[in-house]
Amino acid sequence: MEVSRIRALRGPNLWSKHTAIEAVVTCVGPEADLDQIPEFVTRLRARFPDVKPLRPFGHKEPISVAHALEAVGLGLQAAAGCPVAFGRTIATPEPGVYQIVFQYTEEPVGRLAMDLAEALCLAALSDEPFDIKLALSKLRELDEDVRLGPSTGSIVDAALARGVPYRRLTEGSLVQFGWGSKQRRIQAAETSNTSAIAEAIAQDKDLTKMLLEAAGVPVPTGFVVSDEERAWEIANRIGLPVVVKPRDGNQGKGVAVNIETRDQLAKAFGVASEISRDVIVEQYIPGHDFRMLVIGNKLIAAARRDPPNVIGDGVHTIAQLVEQVNQDPLRGDGHATALTKIRFDDIAIATLANQGLTSQSVPEKGSRILLRNNANLSTGGSATDVTDEVHPELAARIVTAAQMVGLDIAGVDLVAETVAKPMEEQRAGIVEINAAPGLRMHLSPSFGKARPVGEAIVSTMFSDGDNARIPVVAVTGTNGKTTTVRLTAHLLRTSGKRTGMTNSDGVYIEQRCIDTGDCSGPRSARNVLMHPDVDAAVLETARGGILREGLAFDQCDVAIVTNIGIGDHLGMNFINTTDGIALVKRVIVQNVAPHGSAVLNAADPMVVGMTDACPGSVTFFSHDKLLPALNTHRAQGKRVVFVDGEHIVCSEAGKEHRIPLKAIPLTRNGTITFQTENAMASIAAAWALGLDWSIIEMGLATFVNDAQTAPGRFNVFDYRGATVIADYGHNPDAILALIQAIETIPANKRMVVISGAGDRRDEDIIQQTEILGQAFDQAILYQDQCQRGREDGEVLALLQLGLKNATRTKEIIEIRGEFIAIDTALAKMQPGHLCLILVDQVQEALDHLAKRIAEA
């Protein structure tokens, strides 16, 4: 067994909507049929009993080690506590070669599961031992390490429940919610709206107190001191007992409460002054510690926090009592449980000493012995939800406190007898305000009800019902993608939306190019969705990226499929048929939002075949209004777009909107069929997005398609009375469409300049010149700069081969170098001639052409 090409599919993909690990597995000999090696399955189950049955339901063919590998990869993750369920093994056309795919929730965990599954299968094959316990603990540890913590996790879950897309920006807790201009960020319990100044104020306890006092919120009397002498003086003036804490600091660090003696004060001052030069001495308010969680302008949760303690029984020592308490199965070791074991360490011993006790003291029956002065869950304290008990007047004070400091999310520490009475009717005071408060005690309190704090945080960021999405249009197909992307983006821009766009030329934010090269993959799409200046996105979504990584988005509003061409990059990822390509391109249709639409070319049966895969509605478009697929759809009252005489007609439920072709310069009065098709696809997309017809028509009228704005997309030049057309079209379908368009332009001689891209299949290169040979009088074949692994002359030979039976092409010239080919063609031009130049190095070639034309 050999595992190769392991990929992480990070978005919806060919196999499912889940993130998944995909790998190619080559099985040798009996490995391809486990019936031949039954001992393998026995050994596998001996090492990992939890593995699911290997034969999928209804699967008749032999089961391979690849199937086992998939089942183990999934099973290990499930056993380690990851919520994963999807897995599949697919036989490729090559015998013994399989693709396996299994879901992950965290990519590193999925990858580790792959490695461990491989090791386990190899161990089972060779009957070697495998330490399953170690493997699972490694997985569990990694998962705990990389997955979001409970606070951030609860917010992400709430966002997902509302349909808000998210993306982790770091390995830590920084998360982006939403897309483009609607995005917000969180980092644990901080949001993009959390003010840095407010956090600084919350850190300064003395300033916080001043602000709270100004707003009439009760706070304990206290003063800032910088030496111990003065601290003792103040303590006596306020009245003992007191609290000693650092002026700057939070989360209870360095805070000592109930200080009664000079000695205690000295120790407490020492600890506090290590954290902050200024130390606060303040009135000790006896009572419970409460943590009040304010989100936005509401009190969302309240918890009473009790320090770890034991209750004496008159028989056992304190050490024994602690041991008893720690045997409670509710108490865990880590952060995962609602209660943690009481930590019986130096601090606990010191806390006992302050009460005149040791670990060997036997406390009286019923007496409560504190083991720490603070109630942190991690050292054995407990949190009891008291949200429902909070008096509205008290809640109002707590909210005011958070607002005075300026925090959108605040953990307000209250000391009070009870939260059920107004603060003014008891001894109560706010002692600290914390930015980025921990949420664990409210999400899984030791006692009482969990509170939906994640939902509350999501609601502060996004107004009711808003899912922070921007309109996303995904475009795929063999021909016309780039023009359709550009025109659709132009229509959206015309409607006032700042539009981001990816295509095979680059990434554009509004009119600005922020990246160049082929940007039709998921990385570029993610960059657009992350850009803060983007109100809508139009994303060319090429096959390569879908296969390599999956989609960059969980769903789109519109999916446009222009066509499934013949001979377009076949051979990738075991896909050797146009049917296979259709399956890949269908992925964008499968991930249309329920309220969204697929815009499908009714003239392409394979595209029409995607209809049922669309969770939303479907709009068919076609030049030919008589196509049965289109007609049936139209008869059902569904949306169709077609050409009728001199108009593009948009029809739905008997209602029609007609747009004159002459008002769409791109189509040259409808003479360029493929541009008319691109226009129809874009119109259908804009219609699906709810744009006004007036906006759509204005956009169509103002769309410019020249070498400047759309390099290599049917750029027409005049050269000494001859017509020169430059285009990037490099597959048989594109060339057929170009010929169709060019035939409408009169010319007394037709010439073509062409190379063949080295990475295409031989037959596809040959097919190009086979087509061209029927339409052009003269052909200039050139070898392009980058031969992509081909021998010198190899591509030229293939091109010549295609022209062998040419009906029209009489003259054939071979050139090395694109510029020389262009110059050669131009030198031959006479008024009335026409030349199609199929450019390869698009920008360089166009620049060269422009220079020659300027010189003419």
Next chain:
Amino acid sequence: MEVSRIRALRGPNLWSKHTAIEAVVTCVGPEADLDQIPEFVTRLRARFPDVKPLRPFGHKEPISVAHALEAVGLGLQAAAGCPVAFGRTIATPEPGVYQIVFQYTEEPVGRLAMDLAEALCLAALSDEPFDIKLALSKLRELDEDVRLGPSTGSIVDAALARGVPYRRLTEGSLVQFGWGSKQRRIQAAETSNTSAIAEAIAQDKDLTKMLLEAAGVPVPTGFVVSDEERAWEIANRIGLPVVVKPRDGNQGKGVAVNIETRDQLAKAFGVASEISRDVIVEQYIPGHDFRMLVIGNKLIAAARRDPPNVIGDGVHTIAQLVEQVNQDPLRGDGHATALTKIRFDDIAIATLANQGLTSQSVPEKGSRILLRNNANLSTGGSATDVTDEVHPELAARIVTAAQMVGLDIAGVDLVAETVAKPMEEQRAGIVEINAAPGLRMHLSPSFGKARPVGEAIVSTMFSDGDNARIPVVAVTGTNGKTTTVRLTAHLLRTSGKRTGMTNSDGVYIEQRCIDTGDCSGPRSARNVLMHPDVDAAVLETARGGILREGLAFDQCDVAIVTNIGIGDHLGMNFINTTDGIALVKRVIVQNVAPHGSAVLNAADPMVVGMTDACPGSVTFFSHDKLLPALNTHRAQGKRVVFVDGEHIVCSEAGKEHRIPLKAIPLTRNGTITFQTENAMASIAAAWALGLDWSIIEMGLATFVNDAQTAPGRFNVFDYRGATVIADYGHNPDAILALIQAIETIPANKRMVVISGAGDRRDEDIIQQTEILGQAFDQAILYQDQCQRGREDGEVLALLQLGLKNATRTKEIIEIRGEFIAIDTALAKMQPGHLCLILVDQVQEALDHLAKRIAEA
């Protein structure tokens, strides 16, 4: 000479709008007439020649040491660089006793100037030496220490220029702009809108780079490393020279550029790894360092930052060249100048060593020798403004960089050949983004134009023209203040504004009491203006606070003066006449905004006398429509409010709006004159604030005035068929108004319960019972709980004295204790009787009364 009662007047006050130090100065013998001790002035001038002439222009009376003290207090501050100009010395009615007042810009500096001025005058009196140089340097140092830094200062100046009020919240750079719900805060170049998450992102250089790359912003190639070995490996992979810097960190700390050797790298790595565990090694882009300042979504300023350097002349050593450069008078020592002396320290020597030079090297003529690798102004670097040169495409990239990180104010560090070309057309990259950037290099660049960065920051916080103020109504006067405040606040609340209110009962935010006790001073007013839930403020503004501290606001929209009563706390602050009181109360009228209004009682000539002091318009109100003052005002088309039969009439320019008195329950169909007056004042204020008449009328109709909502304000109870009225009125005017109101209520016997506040003047206490003796059949005199320094029985005796010539009061009872007095009165009540109880401990007395009434 003796100086006593030094006060800081922190707002507009009796003397001026300026913040000022006020003190009482007692001069003994010749000190009150410097003509008698001419040597004093000589000695004074000898010690402090800059003191201004002591005799104010036109001043004929003798000049005292107090005059000198005032002149010196002001002069010392001016000499220390503080922009102060206002000073005054006023003789009090007591011979030899003066009040002096002089302006300050910083309170601690003003107070120190007071101390130093006293010392200087004493030295001049006793002919002792005085170290004026030391005194001035102390003042200068303190001023530098306490005044706002240049960055914060520039923002505050811009806010003031726009009319935005501000308040410093700490001794540091934390400043509140605006009031109530419109407030924002800044801390240096951070605003309330500065996101804490964005700051965290900017701190993480690697994450920042990832975000910038995603948005297509050029950044130098680089990698994070954690050991030196790997750092060197990466450096070689990227290509030397490289930059080494800590992953977390900012403001150029620990950054080493142009690292070419292993040795340099080792050193740089050591420095960087002390700041951050992870260190970044990245491509070194040769070129200039630029600091680009983005505020909101605009590039506001750009500066080229050059490290300190000298140019060789082939003759002098580097040490000598540095000395020459440092002689430039433009180069100062501190932060105050645009250039600072080049620091020739160990770092400079090390920088030279890296170039193979020492301080004694003699560089070639024209060669540029760097003395540091960074361009910080404080170590001798320079900043040249290049804002006007920035290419718009480059500016767009810089703005995108700030927005990707999420900062509203960002200092973007760019390395480039020039800012005049797009980044893509040169080797250029963004190397760091800084939150809270220093503004000094843009405010006072070493070379080039200063940029209005403060204005830009204020504009990001407040939309165009918004001055962040909320409507403020100030109310003063002897009687009716509290009801007027409450009713005006109620009208504002009715209009939908969350209204904060201060009065002599407490501070209220909406209906919620956040402070109790006499809250008519500036501290309470400031608290209201600082509360984030306040859209409008109505502030009772008592005399005490104005005298003690000045106003809490620089201007108000409406100033209401109800009346100047007789005998109301005379004797404070050398004010022994009602004329004097009028001057104090006039302060709120003097500080009406130009677009604002004073609402003045036309029936009180002293209040009418304030008309000319008002910078805004004036509305007169009076029960009597025939009053000449009111009539003249009305005839001029100005606003007046008066009673006409059964209506309150609001008249302006011949147009009238009439409100039926029966629709204002407070006035009891207009029978309670003083409440009608309060209603008129509130109506005039609401009118001035532009409230709709329908809102005003709804507010008047719904205003409730009972013991619950307005304790001690004409609270009427029924007790066993008798009418009991409780009121807090404790001055002759209030008592006259009460009697007038009570006379409209039929009763067959009238009783009054009264004490006299111990802190009033004898004659005022006597006057109360003189008035009551004409209106009541029976009087119960009691001694209140707090005798405020009076002997037992002293107040009772004064009350008896007032009743000596009573025409109506036949029965007089003396009681000790308020509750007993109330119980005694109630016991005597018969159906048809009426009893006025002048409560002292308002809440306690009303609670007691309520209990008795409930029992009945």
